[in-house]
Amino acid sequence: PGEVTADQVDSLVPHFPLCARHLHNVLRKEKHLRHFSRLQYGLFLKDIGLSVEEALIFWKRSFSNVNDDKFNKEYRYNVRHSYGLEGNRKNYKGYSCQQILTGPQLGPGDAHGCPYRTYSLDNLVTALTTLGITPDSSGCREVVDAVKGRHYHIACTRVFELTHPQKGTLEESIHHPLQYYQLSTGRQ
Ligand code: SF4
Incomplete structure (x- = not known):
């Protein structure tokens, strides 16, 4: 800290x-x-x-x-x-992630929650594009399929893998925003 x-x-x-x-x-x-x-x-x-x-x-x-x-x-x-x-x-x-996914519902103007759950699929695909995941790629389809199956942490894990190809496949899926950050920066 x-x-x-x-x-x-x-x-x-x-x-x-x-x-x-x-x-x-x-x-x-x-x-x-x-x-x-x-x-x-x-x-x-x-x-x-x-x-x-x-x-x-x-x-x-x-x-x-x-x-x-x-x-x-x-x-x-x-x-x-x-x-x-x-x-x-x-x-x-x-x-x-579990606390975020089961936390308070969004009211007007709120921005909390997990975007894999709170975004419309269109907005999610746009957000993925800004991360370099193109809309008609197999990676994008995998993420969208995970979201449709309500497997939000799987979608997040896949996005990590697609945007960090040098890190390979994650041994465990993303369960905490801090874990994502630490894996991305290499800081523990
Ligand atoms: Fe959702 Fe990923 Fe954030 Fe967890 S780390 S709440 S799965 S966006």
Whole structure:
């Protein structure tokens, strides 16, 4: 922990699974994330090594339309809370795929959850294209078939393999966003 700075987050996005990429992209576009989205992404960033000090810098800068006063009143506490520094002082960990898949349903404007489940198939194919997986390739079909069978973690595992050919076939399937990041970066 503590090895990732606020400045480095954008450059690490290529190592993120689709759930964290989506949250990051929505944050950059909207300059805001709603509660559950903040929680899911904030804990993922904590997992990959963003300290509470860097997290406060990251969120403050990312919410660029929010003034200092409002940030300190409405968001600072929640960031510190997820690092165990406020309230019940529980040192939260990032959610597993299972927790994300069974977590709160999406409301309007929400960005949390697992994109293999929450995206329409059209949006998923578009997202895969941005990762370099072309729409009519056999890889794309395998991912779509896994999603249609509701095997979301298999879809995510296949996407990892297709986008990291040098790493070969994974011995175990993806069950945690942190695991995806660690396998991609080689950082444990
Ligand atoms: Fe994220 Fe897990 Fe879904 Fe992959 S399967 S996108 S790591 S929640």
